[in-house]
């Protein structure tokens with residue numbers, strides 16, 4: 499007997515929603531199961547936070563500019579999409595980063611592995627930490643591990659306890675801000691850096707733990723092209739979502755842009771329901787399987803009518819707002835002032851910038867010869883006020899920061915401002931338990947799932963991993979149940 503075709507709607511066309519659709523497609527073809535799938539995206543473009551802009555030989559990234567290679571999922575997806583040959587390494591000629599510390603740019607000390615400093619020499623030469631701070635950091639070898647049963651710690655508590663507050667404030671906090679745009683006094687160590695919490699449990703010391711478990715950064719297999727810690731696509735990360743989009747529509751998946759889901763209703767029996775999704779613009783879709791690949795606060799509002807508790811937990815995940823400002827400068831005017839990949843700024847310096855990337859030095863082919871592309875990253879939790887500035891005021895702010903920090907006085911030839919309101923989910927204390935409760939509540943709605951950056955990792959590889967896992971659950975529900 500011919501199996502009936504199942505209907506699936508994926509809400510949200512960011513990397514989570516698109517990779518969930520792709521994984522579902524793979525699951526369906528491996529089972530030879532017919533299905534109809536629609537991805538519904540509120541914006542006019544697909545990709546969500548992944549937003550590449552190409553103009554006059556300049557490639558700007560509004561959101562992420564690269565992904566980690568130590569987590570395999572994004573690399574694997576690129577491989578499946580035939581994009582591996584387009585992946586590029588960070589430009590090794592310029593392999594150094596800076597930190598704005600105590601009034602000037604200093605070389606970021608080499609020898610940090612997984613956020614943990616393991617080499618004294620570079621730390622000493624950088625001048626970022628005092629002697630007392632370096633000695634305190636080394637005490638991590640001796641400080642006994644924390645009793646397991648104690649309460650969850652914030653990132654600030656965890657790193658300060660192990661490595662000292664100076665090492666945390668001056669060295670580690672700016673890296674954390676660069677990832678989460680968050681406040682380390684709120685973020686949960688267990689949820690953001692579980693592997694480090696585990697290293698303490700296992701080895702009693704972070705330094706000892708990373709030294710014991712570290713892997714070389716470059717892949718040792720001679721037949722595999724060595725990859726740097728971060729990679730991106732030659733034409734920008736937008737090529738990843740463009741390629742996914744092409745594959746999905748080629749396989750008959752309907753991609754609806756500019757269509758927002760405003761309400762979700764459950765139809766039929768609790769044991770064997772279907773769902774009705776009302777669109778903002780009018781009309782509705784019905785499906786047996788639904789994946790909400792939307793920010794937690796959107797999923798909260800969609801779930802509220804039939805699961806208040808899940809909705810309340812989702813609403814407890816706060817978000818930080820950020821901005822990126824990409825500016826093109828005439829190379830002769832800035833070249834002598836910039837070296838390496840860019841710099842990070844500790845919160846303790848009290849500046850508007852979180853970080854700046856010298857994009858055209860970090861990656862090849864980001865700007866034509868004679869031009870330099872610089873990307874400033876602003877915002878962070880508690881600095882949402884910056885979002886209210888208009889583009890020229892924001893650009894002015896970024897230029898002033900670049901002048902103070904790096905001595906750049908020239909004016910940009912071209913500027914692209916990207917605002918990201920409520921963009922970065924904050925894994926604050928209690929996050930893991932919150933996510934466990936959300937998943938447990940949502941599992942009570944057969945055929946309904948949530949995925950995305952809000953839950954088990956905000957990086958692109960984390961989103962793809964969660965989307966793959968979610969699609970595997972949905973396909974098992976759709977096709978492996980005895981009917």
Ligand SMILES: Cc1cc2nc3c(=O)[nH]c(=O)nc-3n(C[C@H](O)[C@H](O)[C@H](O)COP(=O)(O)OP(=O)(O)OC[C@H]3O[C@@H](n4cnc5c(N)ncnc54)[C@H](O)[C@@H]3O)c2cc1C
Pocket residue numbers: 509510511512513514515538539540541545546547548560561562563564565566757758759760791792793796820821822918921922949950951952956957958959961
């Ligand atoms: C400035 C910035 C820099 C970053 N840098 C990096 C980096 O270098 N490396 C890295 O790995 N990660 C980085 N990240 C994080 C990473 O980009 C994101 O966590 C990831 O892209 C999120 O993907 P997502 O699909 O879960 O969510 P999103 O990309 O937010 O997608 C969700 C989609 O849902 C849509 N939507 C919302 N509501 C509805 C509705 N009601 N109906 C229909 N559609 C709806 C939205 O329009 C959106 O397109 C960065 C993020 C930002 C903001």
